[in-house]
Amino acid sequence: MSAGVARPGHGQARVALLDAAVDVIRGQGLHATTVDDLCAAAGVSKGAFFHHFASKEELAVAAADHWSQTTGALFAAAPYHDHQDPANRVFGYLEYRAALISGPPAEYTCLVGTMTQEAFDTSPAVRDACAASIFGHAETLEADLAAALTDALANGAITEEVDAASLARHTQTVLQGAFVLSKAANDPAVVFEAIGHLRRYFECVLGRTSSEVGR
Amino acid sequence: MSAGVARPGHGQARVALLDAAVDVIRGQGLHATTVDDLCAAAGVSKGAFFHHFASKEELAVAAADHWSQTTGALFAAAPYHDHQDPANRVFGYLEYRAALISGPPAEYTCLVGTMTQEAFDTSPAVRDACAASIFGHAETLEADLAAALTDALANGAITEEVDAASLARHTQTVLQGAFVLSKAANDPAVVFEAIGHLRRYFECVLGRTSSEVGR
DNA sequence: GACAACATACCGACTGGTTGGTATGGTGTT
DNA sequence: AACACCATACCAACCAGTCGGTATGTTGTC
Numbered sequence: 001m002s003a004g005v006a007r008p009g010h011g012q013a014r015v016a017l018l019d020a021a022v023d024v025i026r027g028q029g030l031h032a033t034t035v036d037d038l039c040a041a042a043g044v045s046k047g048a049f050f051h052h053f054a055s056k057e058e059l060a061v062a063a064a065d066h067w068s069q070t071t072g073a074l075f076a077a078a079p080y081h082d083h084q085d086p087a088n089r090v091f092g093y094l095e096y097r098a099a100l101i102s103g104p105p106a107e108y109t110c111l112v113g114t115m116t117q118e119a120f121d122t123s124p125a126v127r128d129a130c131a132a133s134i135f136g137h138a139e140t141l142e143a144d145l146a147a148a149l150t151d152a153l154a155n156g157a158i159t160e161e162v163d164a165a166s167l168a169r170h171t172q173t174v175l176q177g178a179f180v181l182s183k184a185a186n187d188p189a190v191v192f193e194a195i196g197h198l199r200r201y202f203e204c205v206l207g208r209t210s211s212e213v214g215r
Numbered sequence: 216m217s218a219g220v221a222r223p224g225h226g227q228a229r230v231a232l233l234d235a236a237v238d239v240i241r242g243q244g245l246h247a248t249t250v251d252d253l254c255a256a257a258g259v260s261k262g263a264f265f266h267h268f269a270s271k272e273e274l275a276v277a278a279a280d281h282w283s284q285t286t287g288a289l290f291a292a293a294p295y296h297d298h299q300d301p302a303n304r305v306f307g308y309l310e311y312r313a314a315l316i317s318g319p320p321a322e323y324t325c326l327v328g329t330m331t332q333e334a335f336d337t338s339p340a341v342r343d344a345c346a347a348s349i350f351g352h353a354e355t356l357e358a359d360l361a362a363a364l365t366d367a368l369a370n371g372a373i374t375e376e377v378d379a380a381s382l383a384r385h386t387q388t389v390l391q392g393a394f395v396l397s398k399a400a401n402d403p404a405v406v407f408e409a410i411g412h413l414r415r416y417f418e419c420v421l422g423r424t425s426s427e428v429g430r
Numbered sequence: 431g432a433c434a435a436c437a438t439a440c441c442g443a444c445t446g447g448t449t450g451g452t453a454t455g456g457t458g459t460t
Numbered sequence: 461a462a463c464a465c466c467a468t469a470c471c472a473a474c475c476a477g478t479c480g481g482t483a484t485g486t487t488g489t490c
Contacts, residue, residue, distance in 0.1 A: 013465075013466070027335060027336035028333065028336040028337045029244065029245075029246060029332055029333035029335075030244075031244060031246035031247040031333070032246040032333055032336075032337050034448080034449060034450080035449070035450060035451085036448095036449075036450095044466080044467095045466060045467045045468075046450095046451085046467085046468085047452095047454095047465085047466050047467050047468075048465075048466050048467075050450090050451065051464085051466065052465090054451095055450080055451080056449095056450065056451090105335065106335070112399075113332075113395050114332045114333075116395055116398050116399045117329045117332055117333075117395065117398060118243065118246070118247055118329075118332075118333065120242060120243070120244075120320065120321070120398045120401075121242035121243040121321065122243045122244070122247050127398070127399060127401070130399050131399035131400055131401075134395075134396060134399050135396075135399070135400070162415070166408050166412070167412070169396065169405065170408070170409060170412045172392070172396060173389060173392035173393050173395075173396050173405070173409045173412075174388060174389060174392055175392065176391070176392040176395040176396060177388035177389055177390065177392025177393070177395070178392070180328050180331055180332065180349075180388075180391040180392070180395070181349060181350075181384065181387060181388050181391060183331050183332060183335045183342070184327075184331045184342060184345050184346035184349050184350070185346055185350070186335075186342070186346075190384065190388070193381050193384065193385070194385060194388045197381070197382070197385045197388075197416070200377070200416070200419075200420070201412070201415070201416040201419065204415075204416065204419035205415070228439075228440070229439095249474085249475060249476080250475075250476060250477080251474095251475075251476095259440085260440065260441045260442060261441080261442070261443095261476095261477085262439090262440055262441045262442065262478095262479090263439070263440050263441075264477095265478080266438085266439060266440060266441095267439090267440095269477095270476080270477080271476065271477090
């Protein structure tokens with residue numbers, strides 16, 4: 001994804017380093033990734049690194065923010081928002097997540113999920129940035145889930161309404177867990193499996209199937 | 216949990232180090248944990264460390280195996296196996312998992328889930344040991360789930376049977392994901408939430424409620 | 431049961447390579 | 461010429477792993 005060999009142009013070192021951080025850290029974790037690793041992957045010198053970031057920890061925080069922004073933009077522009085029915089937007093989100101899974105785990109797993117585990121005790125700043133990214137992304141699903149739930153309640157499809165915010169968080173729970181198992185097995189199949197279970201759960205909670213979602 | 220101050224008795228250094236590894240690595244990850252950290256936590260010298268383990272990586276593999284054995288024994292002796300109904304054994308498992316959640320995240324989260332993320336690219340041996348632990352534990356749920364599913368199918372509670380092995384894996388997916396979110400938020404509540412969603416999913420898939428499980 | 435011979439368990443100072451971070455110098459743009 | 465941007469050389473701290481040595485059993489022999 002990132003440059004690698006070719007040296008980035010003038011003024012591009014910062015983003016090159018952030019992109020490299022996403023690639024490398026997802027594979028080997030934050031602490032196993034050295035500053036030199038990042039510089040090499042970004043095709044940038046150590047001077048450039050410390051010109052833009054005061055410390056490795058500051059880069060990690062910036063990488064988490066960068067991740068939030070790039071993935072946020074990706075999902076904001078995704079086609080599933082076009083569905084009229086809010087439930088279809090929810091199912092469309094799951095389909096879109098599945099469509100993003102390809103290649104080795106380091107390319108489709110989540111940066112902030114990986115960093116969270118390591119940063120928990122060693123760096124509150126990184127941990128908080130990761131938390132903001134995960135829970136911030138979950139919040140983008142809340143409105144659609146809430147609308148789908150009230151629709152289902154009005155239609156009589158369900159009798160009991162579960163909490164939309166909690167359901168949105170659960171989506172991230174399942175995906176993060178799927179990434180862990182997927183890395184352990186070194187196999188993307190686990191992620192598809194998990195998304196399938198999550199879709200079935202949503203069908204149950206929303207009292208309907210997802211068959212009408214255009215594939 | 217482990218000794219800490221008091222020096223362990225003769226012949227106890229190995230288990231002291233393994234117990235210390237479980238505690239420390241769950242908090243700060245594998246690579247951020249130094250050999251000296253582990254020796255200090257175990258109350259053992261560096262010489263003892265390298266007497267028992269040829270390298271830090273070998274300790275990590277041994278710690279994963281140790282984790283498999285201790286947790287395996289814990290769950291094997293857990294009371295949920297006593298239920299007559301296989302579905303109740305499944306719901307009892309979830310209750311038992313929830314009952315284990317208390318204190319800070321480093322005390323209730325999963326060692327091998329934490330190490331998986333870091334070891335993925337850096338150490339295949341550790342990754343494989345983690346995978347064996349996770350998927351091995353999932354397999355202990357398969358029989359009960361399969362039995363509960365065939366029961367439900369026979370009772371007419373459900374019409375379509377989902378794969379028991381996949382469902383067992385999904386249990387671990389949800390728990391691992393819950394641990395990630397729980398560390399990010401530094402809050403055990405997310406885990407309870409996730410187990411609640413998983414229970415509701417099982418109720419849906421098994422076509423019944425879990426109310427009759429003795430609390 | 432005493433004693434030699436050996437094996438296992440452990441200690442802690444030391445080392446050589448690594449790593450995060452710095453100091454300084456160079457280059458292009460305004 | 462001033463400034464942002466970046467490269468290279470370098471440093472001090474750190475860390476995995478080593479090594480000589482001690483202490484505590486264990487085993488066999490008489």
